[in-house]
Amino acid sequence: MTIYRADLHIHSVLSPCADLEMSPVNIVKRAAELDLDIIAITDHNSTLHGPLTRRLAEERDIYSLFGAEVNTREEIHCLCLVENEQQRQLLQTFIEENIQRIPNNPDVFGYQVEVNEDEEIIQEINYLLHAALNKSIDEVSEFIYSIGGIFVPAHVDRSKYSITSQLGFVPPNLKYHALEISRNTQVADFLRLNPIKPETGFIRNSDAHFINQIGSITTELALVDLSFVSIANALMGQNGSYILPHIDS
Amino acid sequence: MKVKEVVEALNLKVFSGYDGLSNTITGGYTSDLLSDVMGNAPPGAIWITLQTHVNVMAVATLKDLSAVVLVKGLEPEANTIQQSNNEGIPILGTNLQAFEISGLLYNLLNTK
Numbered sequence: 148m149t150i151y152r153a154d155l156h157i158h159s160v161l162s163p164c165a166d167l168e169m170s171p172v173n174i175v176k177r178a179a180e181l182d183l184d185i186i187a188i189t190d191h192n193s194t195l196h197g198p199l200t201r202r203l204a205e206e207r208d209i210y211s212l213f214g215a216e217v218n219t220r221e222e223i224h225c226l227c228l229v230e231n232e233q234q235r236q237l238l239q240t241f242i243e244e245n246i247q248r249i250p251n252n253p254d255v256f257g258y259q260v261e262v263n264e265d266e267e268i269i270q271e272i273n274y275l276l277h278a279a280l281n282k283s284i285d286e287v288s289e290f291i292y293s294i295g296g297i298f299v300p301a302h303v304d305r306s307k308y309s310i311t312s313q314l315g316f317v318p319p320n321l322k323y324h325a326l327e328i329s330r331n332t333q334v335a336d337f338l339r340l341n342p343i344k345p346e347t348g349f350i351r352n353s354d355a356h357f358i359n360q361i362g363s364i365t366t367e368l369a370l371v372d373l374s375f376v377s378i379a380n381a382l383m384g385q386n387g388s389y390i391l392p393h394i395d396s
Numbered sequence: 397m398k399v400k401e402v403v404e405a406l407n408l409k410v411f412s413g414y415d416g417l418s419n420t421i422t423g424g425y426t427s428d429l430l431s432d433v434m435g436n437a438p439p440g441a442i443w444i445t446l447q448t449h450v451n452v453m454a455v456a457t458l459k460d461l462s463a464v465v466l467v468k469g470l471e472p473e474a475n476t477i478q479q480s481n482n483e484g485i486p487i488l489g490t491n492l493q494a495f496e497i498s499g500l501l502y503n504l505l506n507t508k
Contacts, residue, residue: 315451318449
């Protein structure tokens with residue numbers, strides 16, 4: 148059993164709202180400086196920076212997950228995480244087939260660029276990645292489970308783009324691995340207002356849009372081994388892996 | 397004013413919750429954030445929204461609302477219909493958008 152420190156919600160320069168410094172190279176470099184063990188780039192409705200990030204992270208002995216912060220029809224942000232390239236492509240196709248195509252105006256929303264290892268722009272996405280998919284949160288959850296991924300509604304305590312702001316409360320029948328809660332809220336306070344399954348795990352991530360935000364809050368996972376399956380097990384608190392309680396520093 | 401009178405006056409589609417067609421409408425509320433509706437919708441209100449999730453019915457029940465109107469031709473999800481029938485709170489539909497149907501309902505409720 149080993150403890151690993153994870154930041155599973157980091158935006159890259161592909162997200163219109165993220166800083167231009169947030170290239171995979173800079174993100175991985177910063178994660179290495181901070182001794183993070185596990186990271187995930189979760190851009191708004193895009194997985195495209197996953198493969199490059201993984202290649203760079205492997206060189207520095209950091210475990211990375213592929214994924215995206217998907218925006219559901221109800222405008223709820225959800226972390227969708229997968230293990231391998233085949234799953235990543237399935238997720239990317241699901242997003243591209245279901246996102247509402249609204250042209251991006253970079254002057255208003257910011258640039259959405261994919262970059263390479265030398266930080267050269269190789270692609271600019273011309274439709275707004277912040278738009279919602281034409282799929283409900285239940286449909287997105289069902290899809291992620293069907294491809295063997297991890298599903299985590301993001302920043303559930305926030306007053307915008309969260310499951311509680313959009314739907315009032317966590318639907319009792321929704322399937323998820325864990326909930327992400329922001330640094331501003333104690334889990335006990337959230338539970339007082341939101342009756343949910345008592346075994347629900349909570350994770351905290353930086354939701355970094357700027358380099359200095361990476362790892363500013365993290366989740367510590369006790370894992371049987373460093374694998375996608377064990378990370379999923381930890382979020383569910385099963386098969387010997389678990390989330391360590393968050394201690395305010 | 398009863399829900400069924402509004403249905404006839406504004407030519408609304410009835411998806412479900414027929415038992416509640418004689419509910420009395422005492423006001424209206426237009427919002428797509430369920431957290432906002434939970435906090436602010438007055439009891440007896442007819443609620444105008446584009447949300448179709450089953451949580452809509454839980455909020456409508458919690459706030460003792462008279463009916464829900466889905467805008468822009470949107471249709472409720474299957475479990476939302478089921479919950480509407482269980483609770484006897486009708487889900488109605490219109491092809492109009494929220495601004496237009498809100499205006500029509502406002503006039504209707506305030507001239508009666």
